[in-house]
Amino acid sequence: MIRLKKIALLFIVGFSFAAHAQNTYKNWPDIIRKNNASWFGTEEAKKIAENVLLYQRDIGGWPKNIQMQNELAPVQKKELLEIKKTTKETTTDNGATTQEMLFMSKMYAQVKDDRYKESFLKGLNYLLKAQYANGGWPQFYPLKKGYYTHITYNDDSMVHILNVLKEISEETDFYSIKPSKEIVQKAKTAFDKGIYCILKTQYKQNGVLTAWCAQHDEVTLLPAKARAYELPSLSGKESAKIVLLLMSVKNPSAEIITAVKNAKVWFEKTKITNLEEKRVLNDAGKVIDKKMIVVQNGSPIWARFMELENNEPFFCDRDGIKKKSLDQIGSERRNGYAWYTDEPKEVLKKYDSWAVNNGVKVSENPSDKKKANFLTVAQDGSGGYSKIQDAIYAAPSFPYDKVTIYIKNGLYKEKVRVPEWNTNLILLGESKENTIITYDDNFSKVNLGRNSTFYTSTLCVEADDFTASNLTIKNGSGDNGQAIALSVTGTRVRISNCIILGNQDTLYLSGKNAKQYFKDCYIEGTTDFIFGGATALFENCIIHSIKSSYITAASTPQESEYGFVFKNCRLTAEPSATDVYLGRPWRIYAKTVFINCELGRHIKPQGWENWSKPDAEKNAFYAEYNNTGEGFQPQKRVIWSYQLTKTQADQYSIENILKEIIPNWYSSKQ
CATH class of the missing domain: 2.160.20.10 (Single-stranded right-handed beta-helix, Pectin lyase-like)
Known part of the structure; x- marks a missing residue:
């Protein structure tokens, strides 16, 4: 603990400086999805928005894999202006267009600049124009020769589009920009056609409906080939998001119910529980090797490519030759592609509730x-x-x-x-x-x-x-x-x-050696409203204070490595709650850490209180890393708390906090 304190103090100056940076996300999709709403009203966001407007072609679409937050040189801006009237590389692949539309919606919610609204509506019109008559979408529009013309489920491209149209057609508040009634009706028609296409492309194996391929021929609707190593096959990855979309449809038709039921059976049939992927990383965090390790009762995974005839997994190098196992292909493709996925676990997790809500028997087989x-x-x-x-x-x-x-x-x-x-x-x-x-x-x-x-x-x-x-x-x-x-x-x-x-x-939260996990929860209270001695991880939760007081009161046992850990949470409060502490020690070895959390202005600058226990200042461990919001004032925290380095914060992974008791029990998608 003493060594940890020294390390934290050594880096506190540098970290405090970094913590004041308005935006800490390096990847464009993260900037869109992870920043809080108020950030989209900042000068930094407005500057990025100018780039996004430049990259959008007049047809309404955007190119893919662009880090749009990067500063543009004058010559780059000139080039972008010159190609705006072209349709060069406009696509929905890798989240392109749909994610930029989301950015513009978040910008418009904070800054009523009509250019943002116009940009969003142009993007929506682009999606509507790009749809095939059969309900599918190509990877690129206008059409680009090659496999790009296939109906594209790959990397969830078509599902992203349909989720946009679903929000628009249902007139929800997800997007800040409200199209005309005429456009809303067009979105509804396009969504219904897209669902029809999904139902028509579900693959029948020996007469039984199963799942989907990453690409389907735009004319025959049969599974189709893309790149050399992406052969026609049933996809364990792309099929998951398709089924979750179908499960989100209100008052589903008999055809949708049948599709979901059969896909669920297929996921159960094809899950793999005797293999686990191990990754070897270099100092820069890049994957330099992947190996599949034989385990017992592992957390379910699915192969991304499975044979159309018998569901057997296969793997390909750039030569397009099928192999039976991952170790049979070269390191470049082995390490540079996602060959396994756990995404179908979300389908299996939600299926029972969906089935009951829609009058479906949870199991057709009573013995199951x-x-x-x-x-x-x-x-x-x-x-x-x-x-x-x-x-x-x-x-x-x-x-x-x-x-x-x-x-x-x-x-x-x-x-x-x-x-x-x-x-x-x-x-x-x-x-x-x-x-x-x-x-x-x-x-x-x-x-x-x-x-x-x-x-x-x-x-x-x-x-x-x-x-x-x-x-x-x-x-x-x-x-x-x-x-x-x-x-x-x-x-x-x-x-x-x-x-x-x-x-x-x-x-x-208590119990001897107890490990507990809270995800996507709303927790509300006044004084010490999260308390006890258990090890507990809170992810993506809203922690709401009703009045000025204390959020946590941990009584972590001295021998416990972790206490309460909050990751990617939002701390909010009633307007009258203006002075709230992150925590105080119920027992002197209390441990509480906040990582990547958004702290509202109600959080007191000093952050922590010792509850009149001087010994707690020597023994408790209160720390933060990479938090944001008006309540994050690391330079004003009590001197006996810590600002973690990235290396230290990385130790607070879900695997380290929860996994050692029974591997994989904690999975966020179980």
Whole structure:
């Protein structure tokens, strides 16, 4: 720890300077997707927008693989002006055009410059013009000779287009620019034609629907070849995003339901669980070798290319000759291409909920999903149970397979306990906004002595290997002292896409050697509203303070390497909450780290407080790295906190924090 402090102090001056840079993203797509909304109103963003306008051709499209944030020399600007009237290299490949449209939408939301609006609408018109009569899109438009004319699912090109048209046709608030009703109707027609094309191109293997190829012939709709090493094949990668798009369609037709069901079966059939990819990196972080290692019960992966006849994976070098394994091709293609993917795990993860919502049997084979392993709770009597706790009582103890309790929308006013023998349990809500578990216990109401706080939880999870998603978990007692919404003492617990509401002590995380994972959650409270001694990783969460107080109160055991780690989170607050600390130590060895987070102005400049425990200043570990926002003031933090170097921050990977107990249990797509 002493050595770490010295390293941190040595680099603090350089890091503090870097932290003030307005934009830390090097890749163009990251600049668009990862910057907060207010950044798009800065002078830096406006300067980049001028480049984006220059790169857009008059037809409406953009070229691909351009780092548009890079400064342009006068001669480059002149060249771009000269070719604007041409259609040179306009494409939707590698995210081109759709990502620039998103940039222009975010710019227009902050700066009402009509040029941004016009640019977006020209891009939309380009997408509409580029569509084939059969509903597909080529890789380049106007058409470029060669395989570029094929209907292109490769790198999710067509899915990106359809997602744009879906937002436009449904008139959502995703884009700040609102087209005319006529354009909205055109977008709806184009979207429907695109879905029709997807359904027509789903490959039949021995008469059974399976998945999709990266390219399909624009006339015959059959799988087609692209580059020499991209032979006609079923794609484990591109098919995943296609299915997720189909699953997002409201009130799906029978044809869409059939397509999704068959694709899901194919993904189950083709998953690989006995191989794991190992990468060797050089000092610059570049992959210099890939090897496939044999493992037992590995996290599922899929080959990118599979034989049309029998789903066997194959690999190709630039000579176009099929090989059976990755190690049989040269290092240039082996290391420079993505041959495996885990993207279909997102389909398998979401399938059960999608199936129930659309009246589809979760399994056509009763032996695949025993009744005891899928229970439904519904207040209207349409499920097997009207109370969540009753379904938990009915669930098998220490099951070998996952047990899912599907909870339909409703307000469930009950205290829920998942005992330690209900392992492998999933609580799956119908929707996070409308599937609500709530109770109103608090310290005074329970009145069981000095430890009354720990009896107040609305949902108490004591079991290992627990999952919850699509739920609101609320302690509704109001601002009346300690009152837990969610208490977790089990390990290997995953909470995703949930809303967790309370005031003081909203979320209690503990358990001996416990590892817990929160992803895409909204967590709200007042004082010490995330507290306890567990190791917990929070990713892409919104942490909302209701009043001026403290966010975290860790009680990390001395021997634990990690405590609470927040990555890519947003810290927000009510307007009245103007003085909020990142944390204070419940116990003196508290560990809390914020990495790549957006900190609102409510965060106090000093960041941390010692809770009148001088020993905590010597033993606690409070640190930050690469945060942004008005609340990130590293030069004003208390002197006993740390600003990490990149090397130090890299140690806070999901693998290091969570993986050592059971490999791959934590996966963000499981």
